[in-house]
Amino acid sequence: MTIDLLTLGEAMVSLRSAGPLSAGGSLAMHVAGAESNVAVGVARLGHSVAWAGVVGADPHGEFILRQLRSEGIAVQHRVDAGRATGVMFLERRTADISRAYYYRAGSAGSTISREDVDRAFAAGPRALHLTGITAALSPEARRTVEYAAARGGAEGLLVSLDVNYRSKLWSRDEARAVLTPLARHAVVLIASDDELELVAAGPGAAAGAGEGAGTDAAELAMAAELLDRGVREVVVKRGAAGAGVHTTAGRWEAPAVPVTSIDTVGAGDAFTAGYLSALLDGGDVAARLQRGTLAGAFAVSTAGDCEGLPSAAELALLAAAPDGSTQR
Secondary structure, X not given: OOEEEEEEOOOXXXXXXXXXXXXXXXXXXXXXXHHHHHHHHHHHOOOOEEEEEEXXXXXXHHHHHHHHHHOOOEEEEEEEOOOOOOXXXXXXXXXXXXXXXXXXXXOHHHHOOHXXXXXXXXXOEXXXXXXXXXXXXXXXXXXXXXXXXXXXXXXXXXXXXXXXXXXXXXXXXXXHHHHHHHHHHOOEEEEEOOOHHHOOOOHHHHHHHOOOOOXXXXXXXXXXXXXHOOOOEEEEEOHHHOEEEEEOOEEEEEOOOOOOOOOOOOHHHHHHHHHHHHHHOOOOHHHHHHHHHXXXXXXXXXXXXXXXXXXXXXXXXXXXOOOOOOOO
C-alpha cells in the first residue's frame, strides 16, 4: 500500500460561538487541528491521505473519526480510554477578532508515540506533513515529532514542516529550541513571516527577532540560512498579502485571491493543503502558489476550519467568478 501524504497530530473538537462566550448562546461543533485540516484539504484535491493520532474513548473522538473517514482519509488512530479528546472553544468576539480557548492539557492526542508513527509509516507514504503544534503538546509528543521527521528524512520522504506557532502552548524561546533543529529534516519549510525566526538560527534570525522583524532583508537572510541547511523550499504565508517561496533557484510571490472574508481560522492550513497538493501533482512553484492561495481563499470565505475547502473541480470557481455569482 502506498499513500500520497501522511500527517500526524492532535485532532480536536472545536465548539464555535457566534458571539461572546460569556453571553451564552448556541455552539456549533466542528473538527479542528492543523494536521487534520491539511489532511482534509489534500484529500479533497484528489490525493490519498492518512492521518495518525490518538483520541479518547468518548463521543468527541467518535465524531472526529467519523468526520475524517467521511473525507476518504485513512485513519491510523489509537484510542486512549484513560484520557479525553481535546476540546477547543472558539469565540467570535467581534467581526474581526476571534479568540481560542484550549482544553487539551493531558489530552489523548498529547500521548502520540513512536509506536503510533511506526504503524502509520506501514502505509508507505510519499510525503510526511508535520507541524510545530504537535511538538508543543507534551514531551512525548515532541519526541514523536522529532522521530517522525528524522525517519521521514532518512527514508527519502518529502518532509513538510509548518511552524504553526501557538503562544498559548509554549513560548517563542521554547519553540525555537525545538523547531530550529527539527527544520533540518524538512524539504519544505512553511512559516508565516513572523515565524521564520523560530527556525532560522543565524544572523537573519537575529534581525528577525528585533526591529528588523518582517523586513524583506531579514526574510531573505533567514530564507538563505535555511536553504544553506538543506531545506529546498521556504514557503512564507503572508495572510491577506498572499504568499512567497524562496528556493536556491530564486524567489516567487503570489497575491491573495480577493474574496469576502468570513472566517480566517484554518486559512493557513488550507493554503498548505493546496500547495502540497500541487507539489504532489508535479506542479512548479508558481502552480503551487496559485493552488495554495485559491484554497486559502475558499477557507476564509466560508465558516469552519475545513468545511469550505475545495475539491479539485471547484478550484476554478473563484477564477471564473471573482466578484461572485449564482451558477444556474
